[in-house]
Structures are given as structure tokens and as C-alpha cells.
Amino acid sequence: MNAVVFSIGTELVRGLRRDTHAADIARAVTALGIDVVRHETLDDDAVAVAAAFRRAAGEADAVIATGGLGPTRDDCTRHGLARAMDAALAEHPDAVAHLEAWAEGRGRSVGASNRVQTLLPEGTEPLPNPLGTAVGIAARLGRAQVFCLPGVPGEMRAILTGSVLPRLRQAAPGRVTRVRTVRTFGLAESEVGERLADLMAAGRPTRLGTACHAGVIDVHVHASGPPEEVDRLLDSGAAAVRERLGGAVFGEGEQTMEATVADLLREAGATVALAESCTGGLVAAKLVAVSGMSEHLLEAVVAYGNTSKVQTLGVPESLMAEHGAVSEPVARAMAEGARDRAGADLALAVTGIAGPGGGTPEKPVGTVWFALADEGGTEAVCECLPGDRALVRERAALYALNLLRLRLSGME
Amino acid sequence: MNAVVFSIGTELVRGLRRDTHAADIARAVTALGIDVVRHETLDDDAVAVAAAFRRAAGEADAVIATGGLGPTRDDCTRHGLARAMDAALAEHPDAVAHLEAWAEGRGRSVGASNRVQTLLPEGTEPLPNPLGTAVGIAARLGRAQVFCLPGVPGEMRAILTGSVLPRLRQAAPGRVTRVRTVRTFGLAESEVGERLADLMAAGRPTRLGTACHAGVIDVHVHASGPPEEVDRLLDSGAAAVRERLGGAVFGEGEQTMEATVADLLREAGATVALAESCTGGLVAAKLVAVSGMSEHLLEAVVAYGNTSKVQTLGVPESLMAEHGAVSEPVARAMAEGARDRAGADLALAVTGIAGPGGGTPEKPVGTVWFALADEGGTEAVCECLPGDRALVRERAALYALNLLRLRLSGME
Numbered sequence: 135m136n137a138v139v140f141s142i143g144t145e146l147v148r149g150l151r152r153d154t155h156a157a158d159i160a161r162a163v164t165a166l167g168i169d170v171v172r173h174e175t176l177d178d179d180a181v182a183v184a185a186a187f188r189r190a191a192g193e194a195d196a197v198i199a200t201g202g203l204g205p206t207r208d209d210c211t212r213h214g215l216a217r218a219m220d221a222a223l224a225e226h227p228d229a230v231a232h233l234e235a236w237a238e239g240r241g242r243s244v245g246a247s248n249r250v251q252t253l254l255p256e257g258t259e260p261l262p263n264p265l266g267t268a269v270g271i272a273a274r275l276g277r278a279q280v281f282c283l284p285g286v287p288g289e290m291r292a293i294l295t296g297s298v299l300p301r302l303r304q305a306a307p308g309r310v311t312r313v314r315t316v317r318t319f320g321l322a323e324s325e326v327g328e329r330l331a332d333l334m335a336a337g338r339p340t341r342l343g344t345a346c347h348a349g350v351i352d353v354h355v356h357a358s359g360p361p362e363e364v365d366r367l368l369d370s371g372a373a374a375v376r377e378r379l380g381g382a383v384f385g386e387g388e389q390t391m392e393a394t395v396a397d398l399l400r401e402a403g404a405t406v407a408l409a410e411s412c413t414g415g416l417v418a419a420k421l422v423a424v425s426g427m428s429e430h431l432l433e434a435v436v437a438y439g440n441t442s443k444v445q446t447l448g449v450p451e452s453l454m455a456e457h458g459a460v461s462e463p464v465a466r467a468m469a470e471g472a473r474d475r476a477g478a479d480l481a482l483a484v485t486g487i488a489g490p491g492g493g494t495p496e497k498p499v500g501t502v503w504f505a506l507a508d509e510g511g512t513e514a515v516c517e518c519l520p521g522d523r524a525l526v527r528e529r530a531a532l533y534a535l536n537l538l539r540l541r542l543s544g545m546e
Numbered sequence: 547m548n549a550v551v552f553s554i555g556t557e558l559v560r561g562l563r564r565d566t567h568a569a570d571i572a573r574a575v576t577a578l579g580i581d582v583v584r585h586e587t588l589d590d591d592a593v594a595v596a597a598a599f600r601r602a603a604g605e606a607d608a609v610i611a612t613g614g615l616g617p618t619r620d621d622c623t624r625h626g627l628a629r630a631m632d633a634a635l636a637e638h639p640d641a642v643a644h645l646e647a648w649a650e651g652r653g654r655s656v657g658a659s660n661r662v663q664t665l666l667p668e669g670t671e672p673l674p675n676p677l678g679t680a681v682g683i684a685a686r687l688g689r690a691q692v693f694c695l696p697g698v699p700g701e702m703r704a705i706l707t708g709s710v711l712p713r714l715r716q717a718a719p720g721r722v723t724r725v726r727t728v729r730t731f732g733l734a735e736s737e738v739g740e741r742l743a744d745l746m747a748a749g750r751p752t753r754l755g756t757a758c759h760a761g762v763i764d765v766h767v768h769a770s771g772p773p774e775e776v777d778r779l780l781d782s783g784a785a786a787v788r789e790r791l792g793g794a795v796f797g798e799g800e801q802t803m804e805a806t807v808a809d810l811l812r813e814a815g816a817t818v819a820l821a822e823s824c825t826g827g828l829v830a831a832k833l834v835a836v837s838g839m840s841e842h843l844l845e846a847v848v849a850y851g852n853t854s855k856v857q858t859l860g861v862p863e864s865l866m867a868e869h870g871a872v873s874e875p876v877a878r879a880m881a882e883g884a885r886d887r888a889g890a891d892l893a894l895a896v897t898g899i900a901g902p903g904g905g906t907p908e909k910p911v912g913t914v915w916f917a918l919a920d921e922g923g924t925e926a927v928c929e930c931l932p933g934d935r936a937l938v939r940e941r942a943a944l945y946a947l948n949l950l951r952l953r954l955s956g957m958e
């Protein structure tokens with residue numbers, strides 16, 4: 135069974151925005167054992183969209199399209215699908231009911247332009263959208279099941295997960311292709327490659343690949359076959375990878391570093407406070423992205439200005455004057471100050487030079503001090519992180535979370 | 547003149563990695579006045595790649611492919627092109643010379659696996675690669691000029707800029723296609739569509755499209771023609787859009803909301819403090835992403851736990867008990883507390899229910915209170931934001947920054 139993914143939007147085809155939906159959809163569909171053979175990024179042009187639907191419907195068992203279901207005139211996915219099906223567009227009563235309930239729930243009247251979102255090609259079916267006005271569309275065209283989803287990220291994901299994947303799962307074949315991802319932090323890619331060299335050789339039942347971003351190196355283990363055999367291959371393949379990479383492994387699949395830290399905080403019943411300078415709240419924002427952290431993350435102080443470091447975190451002014459804000463003593467004092475004021479078990483501080491300005495020969499851009507305080511004392515470490523401002527900050531936030539992970543799991 | 551862009555790689559088609567090359571190539575090609583009609587993301591499969599080349603060569607004047615020119619077994623772009631051309635692969639003397647010079651320059655011998663990179667379909671031409679072993683390939687197929695580039699980012703860009711764009715520029719018509727983007731926040735997409743309806747009508751010299759994410763609606767104004775005329779059309783088109791959308795416009799091009807707020811803080815010489823609950827540091831992290839904010843963002847307190855709201859921000863416990871942490875009085879007290887402790891001109895507080903748990907009939911998931919305090923007093927506003935946890939938090943952070951923008955620009 136195979137599938138084609140469409141992303142529809144002039145801004146995408148002209149490269150004004152990078153498409154992220156096609157990859158997300160492809161990953162979810164691949165996980166069902168369906169071979170994604172192609173993505174297409176298409177212009178908001180009903181004739182081109184219709185041609186693409188027709189062609190894909192002759193080749194694939196499933197077509198999943200995203201984008202072009204909005205209320206403005208450039209949105210033409212529904213028109214393209216209708217043209218491909220030789221069907222007229224007509225108001226669908228369920229779509230009308232959805233739109234009216236949506237407006238009523240918000241005490242608004244239905245805008246005239248939103249009315250177009252109730253038009254579906256005849257013979258197709260609306261897919262409920264819990265988060266917006268645009269219902270999805272399910273159709274049959276040639277041999278293919280066709281699904282059209284809005285481009286708004288939350289809405290796309292909600293309909294994909296709620297309606298599309300369950301239907302595709304029913305249709306999926308006995309033979310599957312699956313990928314297991316082992317996630318690591320703290321090793322160089324070349325070191326990962328060397329430790330895994332024999333596992334990456336050709337002719338093995340699993341295929342391995344690596345991908346890295348901001349210090350995280352993902353090892354993808356691929357296998358194909360009957361589901362139980364694939365799962366067995368992936369279990370042993372992932373176990374071998376984990377064994378080679380040891381404490382650098384922080385999770386599998388889509389597990390994030392912050393989710394791992396959150397799990398460890400819950401298991402330990404521990405509380406944490408943060409003192410952030412160059413990361414500016416990124417560490418806190420990542421932890422808060424995990425639901426239910428309010429009992430564990432007691433407080434974060436974004437002490438971006440020096441006054442805040444002194445007044446709120448109690449860093450002695452003399453220390454700032456003598457060593458500078460990016461220094462071991464200041465990082466230690468920030469962590470201890472944050473821990474004291476919040477009454478937390480652990481406190482973590484980050485202070486560094488994210489650039490592009492502010493670097494010196496002694497402290498180049500990318501220099502970041504981290505400190506971790508607990509009842510046993512305070513430890514500090516300095517890293518020089520590569521990349522531009524955004525990447526230095528992202529790496530620093532991940533590095534900080536990784537320090538928490540290592541401490542909470544007793545590895546450091 | 548039109549073009550199709552291919553990204554070739556199993557990791558891309560399975561969604562393990564997001565493709566960024568297609569957008570970058572499309573933007574560069576669009577700027578030459580060439581219409582990009584489609585991108586395709588293809589598997590490392592010579593038969594599929596050949597079919598895609600054949601089809602595109604029948605429809606487009608240019609095909610630019612990236613990926614699959616490496617030395618490993620999965621790389622098959624050269625084989626796919628040869629198959630599409632019904633040509634044999636043969637060592638090209640220039641490609642051999644390049645590889646040998648490359649190896650010699652690094653004091654290495656030529657690896658056996660790299661030899662495949664000297665094979666080109668007969669009748670094609672190598673494109674110099676200043677940064678790696680893989681030469682690009684230029685071919686003619688059907689009516690199309692075909693270019694194959696490596697997937698390694700620096701090498702792709704070097705050959706694109708050095709060889710492909712100059713050739714396309716020669717072939718491109720005297721006319722160009724350019725895009726101007728007007729960025730807005732706070733209007734519904736349907737309202738934007740209604741206000742711009744006449745400007746979006748067919749047959750006008752500029753073409754308008756909208757794209758939205760997390761409450762930001764971008765209006766793209768496209769125009770084609772001789773360069774000076776295009777710039778004039780874009781000036782007047784963007785001005786018309788700005789006039790219709792008024793205070794909702796926060797920037798043009800790639801200007802972010804936080805960059806606009808940072809500019810306004812600099813112009814006003816104003817200082818700000820933040821008190822964040824559900825956004826958990828996102829507002830601060832966005833502002834800190836703009837370089838040079840340390841004199842303006844005095845402090846942010848991520849008061850995610852209730853104790854922090856009481857102890858650090860001075861929110862009376864009675865207020866929390868009576869109204870709950872997500873309420874107007876608590877939002878106001880958070881803003882005032884943050885302003886007092888930092889001694890800032892302005893303070894902004896955010897407290898809400900990001901979900902998935904924690905909602906009630908009176909305060910459903912997505913309920914967020916914002917408060918903005920300055921010397922004139924404190925104003926508060928409540929919004930019910932749609933989306934999942936991540937989207938509610940992102941929207942809330944943008945909404946908060948937009949409140950700062952409106953206040954600093956004297957609009958509210």
C-alpha cells in the first residue's frame with residue numbers, strides 16, 4: 135500500500151515558507167506500514183491541483199493533502215478536488231452544522247466568506263475539525279482514498295490523528311516498514327558513526343541512519359517485513375544502538391529531552407528552579423511544554439539584565455564586576471540564588487554569550503556557563519557552543535536540560 | 547518560463563527529515579521571474595526518479611533536483627536521470643579530473659566508492675563543485691534544462707549560485723516575479739479576506755494570497771513584469787494592503803512580532819518586565835531572540851507554580867483562593883508585582899489554561915488572561931485561544947507581544 139502527500143499553497147511553492155506538514159504526515163503514514171512514494175508541493179491553482187489529484191489517484195492507494203481549505207479566494211483545494219472528481223461543489227449539511235456550532239460557541243455570527251468552507255464536492259464526506267472552521271474532506275478517486283486537511287498546524291494534526299490515521303490503519307497491509315529512533319545528546323556525529331560502524335554495514339536486517347540538530351543526534355533504525363518480525367528486529371536493533379551509545383541516549387521515538395527530564399522529576403518527586411540569562415526563558419518554556427509540570431518547576435527567573443541577577447538572584451555585585459556576567463562564579467551564584475528563593479531541590483543556571491555581538495578573545499561567542507545546585511553543593515561547567523544566536527541558545531537550553539537529566543538519573 | 551524542483555532522499559520522503567532545500571531553490575528561482583509550479587520529494591529509487599524527470603521535462607522549462615549524488619549505495623539520482631534520457635552512464639573526464647584534484651588537495655587517495663561520482667549520463671555536462679567530491683550535472687531532456695545538485699547544503703548552494711542561477715538567468719525572460727509580505731496579527735483570516743476582497747479579485751496586476759500560523763496572518767503580494775514595474779506594483783499593492791488592515795499590520799517581509807516590539811522598546815527607551823505562567827518563558831525567549839534587549843527586558847519571572855506567584859510577584863493568596871490562578875485579578879496583580887520588583891516602565895502578565903487538562907465549563911482550555919501595567923494603571927483582557935497545548939502557548943505569547951506593540955505604538 136502506498137501514499138502520496140500534497141502540500142498546497144503559493145507561499146510554499148515559491149519558497150516563502152518552508153513546508154513542515156508533508157514530513158509530519160509522511161512520518162505518521164510510514165509508521166502504519168504504508169510506503170510514502172512522493173510528496174508534492176503545489177500552487178494554489180485549481181487546475182494544477184486537479185491534475186495532481188488525478189495523477190496521484192492513478193498511482194497510489196492514499197492521497198493526503200494539506201492546505202488550501204481556508205476562507206479566502208486563493209484557497210482552491212476543494213475546487214481542485216471537485217474538478218478532479220468531475221463533481222459539483224455543494225453545501226454539506228454536516229459542514230454547515232459544524233460552522234454554525236463553531237460560531238455560536240464563540241458568540242459570533244458566521245462570516246460570509248466562511249460559507250465557502252461548507253462546500254464539499256458531491257459524494258465526499260466532511261472530517262470533523264475540533265479546532266477550527268474548516269472541516270476536512272474524505273473522498274474516493276480512482277483507486278485512492280483522498281483526504282484533504284487544512285494547513286493550520288493544530289487543525290491539520292487534529293484531523294490527521296482523529297480521522298485520517300484511523301482509516302488508513304484499517305486499510306494498511308500485513309507487511310510494514312517501521313522506523314525506531316534512538317535519541318542521543320552529547321556525542322559528536324563522527325563518534326556515533328564509529329561506535330555504530332558494524333551495525334551500519336550493508337546487508338544487515340536493519341538499516342541505520344543518523345540525523346543531527348542542535349547537539350541532538352537521532353539514530354534511525356529501519357526494518358521491513360511482517361509486523362511482529364519488524365518489531366522484533368527493531369527491538370534488538372534499538373537495544374544494540376542503546377548499548378553502544380550508553381548514557382548519551384535520552385529517549386526513543388519522538389520523546390523530547392524535556393519530556394525525559396519531566397519524567398525524571400516526577401519519578402523523583404523533585405522540584406526545580408531555573409535562572410536563565412542567554413537562554414532567556416527557553417529552558418523554562420521547554421519544560422512547561424510538558425503538561426503537569428507546575429508542581430515540579432517552582433520558578434524560573436529570566437535574569438537577562440544584570441540588575442535582576444543582583445536583586446532577584448542575590449548575585450553579589452562584586453562578583454559581576456570582577457568576573458563578568460558570563461563566568462563560573464556568577465553561574466554558581468545564580469543557581470544558588472534561584473534555589474534559595476524558590477526553595478527547590480535543584481536549581482540550574484545558564485549564562486552565556488549567544489552573539490552575534492559580545493564575544494572577546496577570552497570569551498568568544500558561544501561561551502556558556504552552566505551551574506547545577508542541590509543540597510550536596512554546586513557544580514559548574516563551561517561549553518563553547520557552535521552556531522548562530524538562535525542555535526547557540528537552542529543548544530544551551532538542551533545542554534542545560536541534559537545536565538538535569540544526568541543528575542536526576544544519577545549519572546553525574 | 548516555469549520550473550519544477552525535486553528533493554531526492556528516503557529520509558525526506560519518509561518524513562524523518564524536513565526538506566529545506568526545495569524552498570530555498572524555489573525562492574531563488576522565483577526571484578529570476580521563473581514560475582515554480584511544483585516541488586516533488588522523491589524516494590531514492592532510480593525508476594521513480596526517472597519517471598519524475600520524464601514527466602517534469604514534458605511540462606517545465608527547468609528541472610532542478612537536489613540529493614542522491616553521494617557515494618553510497620542508496621544514491622541513485624544519476625541512474626534515474628540516465629534512465630530518463632535513455633543514456634548510458636560513463637566516466638566524464640572533467641568529473642574524474644575534479645575528483646583526483648580534490649583528493650590530491652587533501653593528500654588522500656580516491657576512494658573506490660567516490661568513483662561512482664564521476665559517472666554521468668552520456669551527453670550531459672558536469673557542474674563544478676568547489677566544496678565536495680560530487681559534481682553537479684546539467685542535461686537537456688525534452689524541452690527542459692535539467693540540473694542535478696548534491697544534497698549537502700553548502701555544496702547545493704555553491705553549485706546553485708555558481709552554475710545554475712547564471713544559466714537560468716540567461717534563459718529567463720526580461721520579466722521577474724517578486725513577492726512582498728505584509729504581516730498582521732489579531733484579525734480572523736476571514737476578516738482579512740473580506741477587507742481585501744476586491745484586491746484579491748482575479749485579473750488585477752498583483753496577486754494576493756494569505757497564510758496563517760498561530761494568529762499571524764501573512765498577506766503575500768505577488769507581481770510579475772519588468773523589474774521597475776514590479777517594484778512599483780508591489781509598493782502600491784503593499785500600501786493598499788496596509789491601509790485596509792491598519793493597526794493589525796506589525797511588519798513586512800521576515801520581520802517578526804518580537805523584532806517589532808524590540809524596535810519599539812528601543813525607540814521609546816522603555817523597559818519591560820514579564821510575569822509568565824502558561825507561556826512558561828516563551829514571551830521572554832522570543833524577546834531575547836532579538837539581540838541587544840538586555841537594557842530593555844529587565845526581568846521575566848516564570849511563575850508557573852502558585853507559590854512563585856505569591857512569593858515573588860506578591861499576588862495575595864486570598865486573590866488566588868477566591869478567583870483562581872487564571873483570572874483577571876490575578877493577572878493584574880502579577881503584572882503589577884512584576885513591574886514593582888523590576889522597576890520597569892511596563893509589565894506584562896500572562897496566565898491561562900494551555901491544556902490538555904485543567905479546563906472547566908467556565909474556564910475552558912485556551913482561556914488566557916493578559917494584563918499590562920504601566921504608570922497610568924493596569925489593563926486586562928481575556929481571550930479564548932484555539933489549538934492544542936503548543937499552539938495555545940504560541941498564540942498566547944504572540945498575543946502578549948502584540949499587546950506590548952499596541953501600547954508602545956500608542957494604539958491602545
